[in-house]
Amino acid sequence: MNALLLSAWCSHLRILQILVNSGAKIHCKNKDSLTLLHCAAQKGHVPVLAFITEDLEDVALDHADKLGRTAFHWAAEHGQLDSLDFLVGSGCDHSVKDKEGNTALHPAARWGHLAVLQRLMDVRLDLEERNVEGVTALHAAAEGIHPDCVQLLLGAGSSANALTQVAGPPHDWCVPSAAET
Template sequence: MDALGQADIPKPDPPVVGTVTHHSIELYWDLDKNLQRTSSHDQWLNFSIEEEDSKTHTYGTIYTGYAKRYTVEGLQPSASYRFRLKVTSSNGDYNYSPVVTVSTTREPKSGEDLHRAVNMNDEDAVIKILRTRSVKTDVPDKLGFTALMVAAQKGYSGLVNLLIENGADVNQVNGSGKDSLMLACFAGHLDIVKHLREHGASWETRDKSGCAAIHSAADGGHLSVIQWMISDGSKVDIKDSHLEWTPLMRVSSITGNTDVAACFIEAGADVNVKDKDGKTPLMVAALNNHEGLVQLLLENGADHSVKNEYGKTIVEMAHAFGRQNVVSLLLKMRK
């Protein structure tokens, strides 16, 4: 009788373990050619891979066919699995291989892990994650911020240094076009601003509204940052591309901070510059009821007689918006 027709079909070797990941295990087998088939075409061997149920310790078939390789998918990371190979001849005789035990690898670190560690200011965790090389340093979070942007915004100087040392791109921008330098300028972290400049961050970079880092600094109102930026060559009369506002215009609109405005004026900012609608810093300050700033601008040469695109004076505009204190101040300064 043909050897394959015997009930004592030779015991196969256990499947060989190939590539193992955190969610898959590759198994393959290559039996002796004399056992793979007989001279008859209908005597091919059938192969099955069976997996042990860890709770019941019984085996269930997860693959059957004539191939010599199978990859088990959808597994849990860092988990142990047991498999055996079943070889069946065409007449139904079969035998099992010894069991092979394989453990999947740990799940690789992700961008979420990196950003979680950065938000917690956990330098050790960031180092470990970057050393795995499974996460790119500049992977963005759900808001489009890189780890460097987050660290720069939060003032985590150590992490900023660490991320740059590991290849973080200081010129990477988020969805609104802002880079790490803009975020650090707005938040007032001078040490980080200096460090980013040392590593190639530019004053000329613009976000999607055409604002540069100096506009962000004006919005943040951190005088020491603005003073250093100006000393480092940042332009004070640079206009955005949306409203054509200079940093002084943004102070007039948003914060009304007289110290910051005085810094810009001392550095040569034009107090009579006009935006795309013909408004001046004085007009904007008056409309936003920034009395102190209105007085500062007038004391530094702001023209109170200028009119807007509709022919209205600053006094008329302030009166129309109910800025009575500003109206009184303007009338007093005109005398």
């Protein structure tokens, strides 16, 4: 990562401004195609996001990394509600899917980010949206062992009987919780 990406990652707004004013290339990416927006969104740095989107020119709000994930996906995956709200308010595409067919609902549910999951439901993402393996957000929450997310999704109308397209879980998929051992 270069100094500009690191400053966005670490929420060093003043350093970011100095680098931009000194001619740093604002459309830089790391080896995984993460941009300034990706770095700031996943770390929850709203002032940095505001600077990037409001003060820099031609920054693509919905730029995808190598996996097809946008800053919106990264904010959801890392439970960054403030970043998510900022991106929604900035007009990002809520329904974009990554290369595996995941919307932002999938990683939020998989990692148990209840408040983020609720917000994604508030912006009307389709609860029954399936990725390439037929996995819905409910499947992801169940796989991640997040009962609060499972309850939220079921209460919002997710189908408890939806089937994936995968024949069966991987051998290490179901690990018992401490309460079950």
